[in-house]
Structures are given as C-alpha cells and as structure tokens.
Ligand SMILES: O=C(O)CCC(=O)C(=O)O
C-alpha cells in the first residue's frame with residue numbers, strides 16, 4: 008500500500024527473516040515472512056513494469072502513431088524502436104569498422120598507467136637518448152624538446168637541451184614539438200604575429216587555428232564515446248537498469264565532450280588552459296581584420312564573438328564602429344559564422360542535458376565555458392551552488408584559522424618532544440633471537456644512536472639465491488633491467504618488491520622458493536630489529552624491496568657523486584642548515600630502516616652515516632653477505648652510499664613503521680599469495696612422502712627439480728613407484744589451481760580412496776568433487792580476505808593522510824571553490840591571456856582634459872561619436888600597441904601591469920591586449936638555474952630526477968624512482 012507512505016519491506020530481508028525463523032522453529036514467523044516476501048517481490052515486479060510502461064508512453068521517441076485511437080498500453084511509440092534500431096546499427100557499424108581495421112577491440116586496451124606515461128610524453132625521454140646514441144642529433148633534439156615541453160620542471164632534460172644548444176650541427180629548427188596539436192600551434196603563431204603587429208599574418212594563422220580547432224574538437228568529442236569509466240571499485244556493486252545505465256554512460260560521455268573545451272585550450276607546459284579559448288580567436292580576428300582594413304571580416308568576427316558574449320560592451324562598440332565605417336546597410340547583411348552558431352547551439356543543448364542529470368541524479372557537471380547564459384543552469388542548482396560556494400569559502404577560512412592554531416601547537420609539541428628525547432634515550436641491546444646472528448657493532452661503535460650492525464643474518468647460499476632472484480626478476484620483468492639509477496647517471500638500478508617477486512614466482516618466471524626466501528628473510532630482520540631495539544610496540548613493514556645497483560663501466564671516469572646521496576629516510580634533509588624537515592615527500596611514517604646486504608664482489612658501494620651536514624662521515628659499513636645495518640629512520644641517522652665503480656651491489660632494503668596504519672599492504676597480499684601456494688606438507692617431508700600423499704605435489708617437486716638436480720632423480724623414481732592415480736582424480740586435482748589447507752585435506756582423503764581402489768569408484772569421485780568445491784570456497788575466502796586487506800589499509804592510510812597533510816585540505820577545499828562554476832566577479836576577472844580590457848591603456852592624448860578626468864573618476868566608457876570617426880584615437884583598438892596601421896596616426900600608449908586590469912563589467916576601452924608576455928618570474932628563475940647547472944657538463948640521460956634541488960637532499964629512497972620511470 009503505497010498511499011500509506013510506508014516503504015515496502017525488501018523481500019530479501021523478509022526471506023532472511025523467514026529462514027532465521029525457520030532455524031528457531033518459529034514457523035508462524037516463517038510463513039508470515041515468506042508470504043510477505045513473495046507478495047513484495049511480486050509487487051516490486053509489478054511496480055517496475057508499470058513504471059516502465061507508463062514512462063514508455065510518456066517519453067516515447069516521437070509521437071504515438073495517429074489513428075490507433077487508444078494508445079497500446081506500454082507500447083511506447085513505434086519510433087522508440089526506430090531510435091534503438093539506430094543505436095544498434097551504430098554499435099554494429101562502429102564495432103565492425105574497428106574490428107576490420109584494428110582486429111579484436113580488446114587487443115588495444117591499455118592500462119591507465121601506460122596511458123599516463125604517454126600523456127606525460129615519457130616515450131620521448133627514451134627516444135632522445137636513443138637518437139643521441141646513434142648520433143641522430145636533430146631527432147634527439149626534437150624528442151628532448153617534445154618531452155621537455157610537457158615536463159618543464161625536468162632539470163635533467165633542461166640540461167640536455169642546453170647542452171644540445173651548444174653543440175655544433177644543432178639548428179634552432181630542430182627544437183620542435185613533435186606532439187604539437189595543429190590548432191594550438193596555429194593559435195600560438197597567430198598570437199605571435201598579432202603581438203608583432205603583423206595583422207595579416209595573424210589573421211591567416213587564427214583562421215587556420217579555427218579550422219584545426221573544429222577538426223580537433225570533432226575528434227576529441229568522438230573519443231569520449233568510449234567505455235564507461237568506473238570510479239575505483241564501484242563496478243563491483245554497479246547495477247542499474249537499462250535506462251539508468253544508458254543515462255550514466257551517456258552523461259559521462261557528454262561531460263567528457265564538454266571537457267574538450269578545456270582539453271583543446273591546454274598546451275603542454277602551461278599549467279592552465281587558455282581562458283575563453285574559442286571566443287578569443289574571434290576577438291583577435293576582428294581586430295586583426297580591422298587593422299588590415301578588412302571591415303567585412305572584422306564585422307563578421309565581431310558578430311561571431313558576440314554570439315558568445317552578446318553583452319560585451321567593447322565588442323558592441325567595435326561592431327558599431329566597424330559598421331559605421333563600412334556603411335550600416337552593408338554591415339547588416341553580414342552575419343556571424345554559421346559553424347559557431349551551430350557549435351553554441353549544440354553545446355547549450357548538451358549543457359541542458361548535463362544540468363538535468365545533475366539535478367535529477369546528482370551527477371556533477373562543471374561547465375567549462377565562461378559564456379554560458381546564466382539561465383541554462385536550473386535556478387535550483389544555481390542557488391545550491393551559490394550556497395555551496397559560500398560554505399566552501401567559510402570552510403576555507405576556518406581551516407586557515409585552524410591551521411594557524413595547529414602550527415602553533417605543533418611548534419610547542421616539537422619543543423616538548425626534543426626535550427623529551429633528551430631525557431628518554433631509547434634502549435638497545437635486546438636479544439637478536441637467532442644463535443648465528445652476531446652483533447658486530449653497536450650504536451656506540453658506530454658513533455651514533457639507534458644504529459646496529461649485525462652479521463650472519465642469512466647464509467651464503469641464501470645471499471646467492473636472493474641475488475639470482477633480483478637478476479631473474481629484472482630479466483623476466485617489465486623493463487626494470489638497465490634502468491638508470493634515480494640517484495646517479497653512472498649506475499643502473501633494478502628493484503623488485505616482495506609482491507612482484509611472489510607474483511613472478513606464481514607465474515613461474517622465478518623460483519617461488521626464492522620469493523619465499525625474500526619474504527622470510529625480511530621477516531627475520533624485522534623480528535630481530537624489534538627485539539634488538541627493545542621496542543614496546545610491534546614493528547610493521549612499510550616498504551621493502553630487493554635492489555641491485557650496477558656500475559656502468561664507461562661512466563666511471565672522473566666520477567665524484569655517490570651511488571645514493573646522503574639523506575634521511577623519514578624527513579627531507581636540508582644539509583646546509585643542518586635541518587631535517589619531517590614533511591612529504593619524505594616518508595614521514597618510517598621509524599626504522601634496515602639494509603640486508605647480499606654480496607661484496609664489487610668496488611665502492613660503502614654505506615656511510617654522516618652528520619646532518621651530509622659531509623662529516625661518522626661511520627662506514629662495507630657491505631657483505633648476511634650483514635645488516637639497522638638504524639632509526641630519523642634525523643639522527645643521515646646516510647648514503649658511496650659510488651659503485653665496478654660490479655653489482657645487491658641488498659634487501661627494508662623500512663619499518665610503528666604505525667600499523669602504514670603497514671605495507673603489498674606485503675600482506677604477498678603473504679596471502681604465499682599462503683595459497685604452500686601446502687601444509689612442505690619442506691619437512693621428503694619428496695617421496697609428499698608424492699605419496701597427493702598428486703598435487705608434482706608441481707612442488709618440479710620446483711625442487713629446478714633447484715637441485717639431485718632430488719629430481721629421486722622424486723622421479725618416486726613418482727613412478729607411487730600407485731597410479733586414476734586419470735579422473737588426476738584431472739580434478741590438476742584443475743584445482745591452488746591447494747589451500749582445507750582442500751588439501753580433502754584431496755588427501757581422495758587420494759587415499761584412489762589408492763585403495765585403482766578404478767574410479769563413485770565415492771572417490773564424490774570426494775574429489777568435494778575437494779574441488781572446498782578449494783573453490785577457500786579460494787573465494789582468500790580472495791575476499793585479500794580484497795579486505797587491500798581495501799582496509801587504504802582507508803586508514805587515507806585518514807592518516809588527512810591528519811598528516813592538513814595543509815593539503817585547505818588546498819583541496821580551495822580547489823573546490825575554484826572549481827565551482829565561475830559566475831562570480833572574481834572569475835570574470837580579466838586574465839593575462841584573454842584579450843580583454845586594460846584600463847590604463849585608454850588613450851588619453853586625444854580625449855579632452857575634461858573627458859580624461861571623467862574617465863578616470865567614473866571609469867565610464869563613451870561610445871565613439873560619429874564626428875570622431877576619422878579619429879583613430881578613439882577607436883576601439885588596443886592601446887598597448889603602436890597604432891601604426893590605423894590611419895597613420897600614432898598615439899601615446901601606456902603599457903600596463905596586468906594587476907591594473909579591470910574587472911569585467913567596468914568600463915573598458917581597449918580590445919585585444921593579449922601581448923606575448925615576457926617569461927614570468929618563475930620561468931626566469933628556471934632559466935638562470937639552468938645556466939648555472941649547465942656549467943656542470945650536461946649529458947643526455949633518460950632519467951628523471953625532478954624533485955630534489957641542490958640544497959635539499961630528498962629523503963626518497965630508491966622506491967621513489969619506481970614512480971618516476
Ligand atoms: O643500499 C644502502 O646501503 C642504503 C640505501 C638507502 O639508504 C635507501 O635506499 O634509503
């Protein structure tokens with residue numbers, strides 16, 4: 008009964024209630040609930056059907072067919088079918104077209120990571136090195152330049168470019184942008200000529216830019232018609248009915264299409280897209296044509312511009328002026344450009360749909376255009392957004408205040424804790440838990456605090472096995488090998504995490520046994536450190552990897568750098584002021600570090616502890632197999648690695664945290680995977696016993712075979728001797744991918760059964776079937792638990808991040824305010840790029856003193872009077888440029904500061920003032936920096952150092968490099 012307003016009880020709840028009642032033997036309740044469940048299910052079904060039918064009638068595509076009299080209930084209109092027929096045909100057309108041209112569509116799916124690399128133009132980084140190596144300098148330069156444009160903070164590439172610039176045989180034209188989009192290239196050229204007062208050329212390039220713009224727009228928009236993009240994990244739960252699904256996908260595509268405005272207005276290396284990009288073309292054009300005395304065109308472009316901004320005072324004024332010059336009658340016959348009219352119409356319709364989606368389903372839409380008439384957004388939404396903006400502004404302010412308070416508190420706390428630290432000296436010298444392990448040096452002997460040197464933590468065989476694992480993973484892996492070190496151009500670097508190693512093991516690329524050894528030895532180190540440093544709370548892994556650094560033979564000459572610059576693991580070391588800042592990008596949650604060394608057959612590569620100045624060495628450790636240097640990850644322990652000048656140095660680098668929310672989730676996954684692979688009968692059993700127990704073991708023994716040829720013989724014999732497992736049960740067990748403890752038990756039973764009767768008995772089959780089920784179930788459980796473990800750390804991490812990085816919150820909320828559709832005065836502020844109004848550029852010379860005063864006082868604009876038509880001084884032109892082309896009169900022009908620009912709405916005189924600006928302060932600074940760096944003998948290199956500046960020693964360990972290349 009809907010009229011009563013109480014919602015219908017969900018029938019699954021009712022069903023559950025019935026089942027529960029059943030176990031309690033509450034039969035009445037069973038009946039009541041089950042009946043209700045059935046009834047409600049039927050109701051739900053009926054309601055859904057009714058809704059869809061009546062909606063089909065209400066919102067049919069096209070009018071219901073006339074002459075039918077009463078509409079067929081629920082039929083909708085026949086045109087609906089026509090509409091869907093078109094959809095089906097389009098899908099078929101696209102699908103067959105793509106398949107024919109590209110093969111199976113799934114073939115070309117790429118991960119987001121890969122897509123991002125391309126977006127970042129990473130391929131050109133590699134290309135430039137390659138071309139440089141084969142001495143194709145022009146191509147190397149173009150690649151370097153192309154890469155640099157999208158990565159303007161890339162210090163190394165900047166050095167390379169400077170280096171190339173000095174080389175003989177390199178031409179200025181070589182510095183090309185191989186990825187330049189034609190519309191942007193033309194636009195920039197247009198702007199360049201415009202600012203040089205070459206208006207004829209400017210117009211030609213802006214016209215070309217427009218053509219290219221519409222071509223690019225078409226492509227950008229149609230590329231939005233791809234797969235539905237799920238946010239995060241929500242695809243797991245995504246279930247929507249036909250029209251909702253279509254709506255979601257369609258709105259997403261529309262949003263993407265609207266975003267093309269932004270895409271196309273963006274250029275690499277610019278942090279912001281050009282504002283009002285498309286309209287600005289017509290702004291430049293009208294003025295360029297005017298200056299070329301092409302009044303028809305000027306009028307056409309002014310009118311086109313006014314399609315976007317019909318109330319723009321200056322443009323209206325310009326139009327009036329041009330019309331008067333050309334003759335009003337003639338001017339009237341000139342219309343705005345059709346293509347733009349259509350573009351606007353189309354875009355507005357899209358915006359209406361998007362706002363509908365926003366209003367009805369809460370699917371956010373942020374209009375990227377500045378010209379959308381206010382009433383396109385429903386009033387309800389407008390009011391809501393206004394309220395939200397106000398709230399956001401308030402929150403920003405409050406957060407700002409809070410931040411100040413927090414800063415004060417943190418300062419106080421810092422003082423307290425440094426004083427505390429002086430009093431409570433952490434204890435060390437706890438047990439090392441294993442008989443073999445030796446404490447070789449303590450903090451005292453290492454001239455510091457929270458330091459220890461242990462030996463014999465793992466055996467020689469284990470060292471070799473782990474080094475082999477690193478090399479095998481690098482070889483079989485994904486391009487790790489030969490990767491330049493993130494710390495020095497004179498070494499390469501390869502790393503593998505525990506999870507990656509286990510996955511490789513699972514895929515058979517490396518021995519699973521070695522991956523397990525990696526896991527186990529790092530756990531051993533963790534336990535020992537926890538005990539040795541007498542920690543009262545557990546130590547958790549926060550990151551671990553097995554990493555080898557290799558000297559590049561031909562790059563050792565005259566080398567003065569370190570293999571790993573001096574740094575602190577949990578703060579950013581600013582060595583010239585002896586300070587360490589505990590802030591991101593440092594991994595501030597790290598509390599202890601340990602490096603387990605695997606070999607010593609290389610030259611250099613000593614580990615050093617230093618003072619905070621990063622220079623004074625306080626202790627030095629020569630790596631060797633089984634040796635561990637363990638230390639507190641804080642500012643008491645700046646450290647680095649000396650240059651490796653020959654050979655390969657391998658180590659397991661481990662970082663620990665006392666904060667469980669920072670526990671490495673990859674490691675938990677690795678552990679789960681390892682658990683799945685390990686049978687309860689493991690190393691303790693001989694292969695013989697194992698084989699007798701279960702056919703599954705063949706896989707295990709195969710692994711053993713790889714490792715030790717001796718065992719193979721035995722185990723082979725054993726396999727031959729073991730009673731033949733029936734084909735069926737063999738198959739079943741082969742099919743069970745991963746034997747977990749539970750299923751193993753069942754399998755054992757099944758093999759017992761099979762042993763007893765060589766033929767397949769019904770019983771054995773049943774048991775094996777059960778075992779299969781068991782395995783599936785337990786697999787599911789492991790999968791589920793994996794999911795949970797994967798997900799839960801994220802949440803805690805997230806919340807941790809929030810508390811740690813409060814300043815970010817402010818930024819974020821600021822962004823929110825920035826992103827809300829810009830209707831405010833502020834957002835209409837004229838920016839340097841839009842050819843807008845500059846108050847000061849007002850030409851004063853021609854205006855009578857009185858008018859000058861008036862203008863200054865009231866900021867009021869007077870339309871050019873008819874009498875003044877021949878006086879270009881009052882023309883709606885750009886006062887910031889010499890009016891050499893305007894009727895031969897020169898005028899005094901004032902160059903103004905962008906800060907002096909007026910807000911939209913205030914009277915304005917000058918038009919396109921988008922002068923090409925000199926480099927900003929930041930750019931200028933970069934240039935000088937580059938010059939200084941250039942003195943250092945730049946060399947092309949494919950690595951990305953990025954963040955660390957000369958003063959700051961980044962606390963990032965090799966891990967960070969993973970993210971960079
Ligand atoms: O490999 C070493 O000895 C030290 C490495 C290190 O300090 C780091 O990666 O943070």
Ligand SMILES: [Fe+2]
Pocket residue numbers: 574575576600646964
């Ligand atoms: Fe380190």
